[in-house]
Amino acid sequence: MKKIYLDYASSTPVDERVLxxxxxxxxxxxxxxxxxxxxxxxxxxxxxxxxxKVAELINASGDDKIIFTSGATEANNLAILGCALRNIxxxxxxxxxxIEHISVFNPMKSLSKQGFEFNIIPVDNTGIVKMAVLKxxxxxxxxxxxxxxxxxxxxxxxxIKEISQMVHKKGFYLHVDATxxxxxxxxxxQKDDIDxxxxxxxxxxxxxxxxxxxxxxxxxxxxxxxxxxQEKGLRSGTENVFAIAGMGEAARIANEEMxxxxxxxxxxxxxxxxxxxxxxxxYLTGHPDQRLPHHASFxxxxxxxxxxxxxxxxxxxxxxxxxxxxxxxxxxxxxxxLAIGLKHEEAHGxxxxxxxxxxxxxxxxxxxxxxxxTVERLRKLSPL
Amino acid sequence: xxxxGYSDKVLDHFMKPRNVGTIENPDGYGKVGNxxxxxxxxxxxxxxxxxxxxxxxxxxxxxxxxxxxxxxxEMVKGMEIExxxxxxxxxxxxxxxxxxxxxxxxxxxxxxxxxxxIKDYKKRRQNG
Numbered sequence: 204m205k206k207i208y209l210d211y212a213s214s215t216p217v218d219e220r221v222l223x224x225x226x227x228x229x230x231x232x233x234x235x236x237x238x239x240x241x242x243x244x245x246x247x248x249x250x251x252x253x254x255x256k257v258a259e260l261i262n263a264s265g266d267d268k269i270i271f272t273s274g275a276t277e278a279n280n281l282a283i284l285g286c287a288l289r290n291i292x293x294x295x296x297x298x299x300x301x302i303e304h305i306s307v308f309n310p311m312k313s314l315s316k317q318g319f320e321f322n323i324i325p326v327d328n329t330g331i332v333k334m335a336v337l338k339x340x341x342x343x344x345x346x347x348x349x350x351x352x353x354x355x356x357x358x359x360x361x362x363i364k365e366i367s368q369m370v371h372k373k374g375f376y377l378h379v380d381a382t383x384x385x386x387x388x389x390x391x392x393q394k395d396d397i398d399x400x401x402x403x404x405x406x407x408x409x410x411x412x413x414x415x416x417x418x419x420x421x422x423x424x425x426x427x428x429x430x431x432x433q434e435k436g437l438r439s440g441t442e443n444v445f446a447i448a449g450m451g452e453a454a455r456i457a458n459e460e461m462x463x464x465x466x467x468x469x470x471x472x473x474x475x476x477x478x479x480x481x482x483x484x485x486y487l488t489g490h491p492d493q494r495l496p497h498h499a500s501f502x503x504x505x506x507x508x509x510x511x512x513x514x515x516x517x518x519x520x521x522x523x524x525x526x527x528x529x530x531x532x533x534x535x536x537x538x539x540x541l542a543i544g545l546k547h548e549e550a551h552g553x554x555x556x557x558x559x560x561x562x563x564x565x566x567x568x569x570x571x572x573x574x575x576x577t578v579e580r581l582r583k584l585s586p587l
Numbered sequence: 588x589x590x591x592g593y594s595d596k597v598l599d600h601f602m603k604p605r606n607v608g609t610i611e612n613p614d615g616y617g618k619v620g621n622x623x624x625x626x627x628x629x630x631x632x633x634x635x636x637x638x639x640x641x642x643x644x645x646x647x648x649x650x651x652x653x654x655x656x657x658x659x660x661e662m663v664k665g666m667e668i669e670x671x672x673x674x675x676x677x678x679x680x681x682x683x684x685x686x687x688x689x690x691x692x693x694x695x696x697x698x699x700x701x702x703x704x705i706k707d708y709k710k711r712r713q714n715g
Contacts, residue, residue, distance in 0.1 A: 507625055508599070509649035513593075517602055536625075548622040584607055584653060586629040586645035587622060 224447030253451025271398035294344025330359030347376030357489030358498030386457030413446035519573035617703025
């Protein structure tokens with residue numbers, strides 16, 4: 204049986220072209236970008252080239268900053284902690300949507316112990332931020348508002364342009380976690396008027412271990428990592444040159460191929476949704492239209508998501524994801540699924556499919572059959 | 588056990604659960620858990636001469652909830668009910684070559700469901 208990987212939102216493989224481009228940096232051109240000899244200069248050039256390519260993916264202008272980090276979690280931490288603490292004189296209020304990643308929530312929670320106030324903005328049952336509540340929740344002392352471009356669990360794309368207008372009218376800086384959206388839909392920081400953007404390499408077919416924070420010109424951020432002052436003083440520590448160069452090349456490829464690839468995946472995705480929703484008591488989660496083109500998310504009543512994941516993997520060699528509590532370390536139900544109004548028992552039965560390079564339309568029947576078999580088998584075991 | 592997932596035994600019981608189903612007119616019935624928390628187990632037993640002659644279960648829950656339910660039915664089938672009452676969650680987890688730490692509560696549920704079914708059997712005998 205052939206494996207069918209449907210969990211691209213968790214991690215992407217490194218694109219062969221990316222690997223070919225960057226692997227020399229691990230072996231031959233292994234220099235430290237801070238050093239001045241030729242090895243160092245080659246490494247430095249690799250990092251600077253990557254910076255330009257990442258900037259192009261989100262249409263950043265030459266005066267803006269791209270700061271490389273170890274990944275999206277670190278970029279989110281730098282954005283929230285670094286921007287809030289550096290601009291503390293402007294105010295001590297923070298806002299975030301209820302479906303942000305935990306690496307946005309936890310820095311905000313940490314700041315709330317240092318006297319900041321932290322306001323969670325609810326979303327509607329499709330996952331779209333409630334604009335009226337956002338408007339009410341923002342004040343002239345709201346220094347950082349964080350709203351993701353699109354959600355990884357339910358695929359919903361937020362109206363970022365509208366949100367940025369409101370944030371800039373009433374508060375200060377808008378941080379957008381674009382980890383799930385980048386490379387899937389076009390992101391234009393100038394058109395959308397965004398101050399801070401988080402990006403991740405391993406969601407773009409780049410290597411794990413690199414991410415980036417975009418910082419708009421004029422937005423002041425202080426460092427979280429202290430040391431040798433790399434990355435314009437904002438991220439000390441020797442650069443992960445291989446992963447950064449890989450991320451740059453991955454961003455270049457994504458920028459070039461996104462339109463066509465998203466169109467291709469959307470077709471497969473639409474068929475999967477259509478077929479899977481024919482299963483009894485199967486429901487789509489997230490927004491029906493305003494959703495990432497490679498993303499399909501469901502819930503099934505009377506069964507549990509970790510069991511779905513295991514059965515799909517073991518019986519069918521198909522890898523999916525779930526927001527079920529039982530699959531998490533904390534055994535807590537997904538805050539995203541609860542935020543869109545699902546009851547705990549409903550959130551337990553979730554299944555998330557995210558498509559990518561290796562998927563094609565010929566896989567659709569096998570996937571649908573596997574989902575159907577899994578749901579039927581687990582329902583036979585279920586007393587509900 | 589290293590926290591890297593389920594043992595082969597857990598996966599085997601998850602994929603091929605033993606003694607799934609219900610028993611009509613059981614001698615004892617136990618139900619524990621709550622779908623809100625993500626797991627619900629039902630255990631049915633038949634008892635003859637103080638021994639568990641048949642046992643069936645139905646479980647809504649994660650892989651380890653299903654595997655522990657299946658495992659415990661295999662362990663106690665044919666066992667004296669007083670012995671079966673002594674089966675602990677630790678015994679079930681051990682038989683499965685261990686469970687990830689955060690999943691130990693699932694083995695608790697399986698033992699609880701069995702004990703509830705035996706208690707129900709005893710109560711019925713007293714009343715009957």
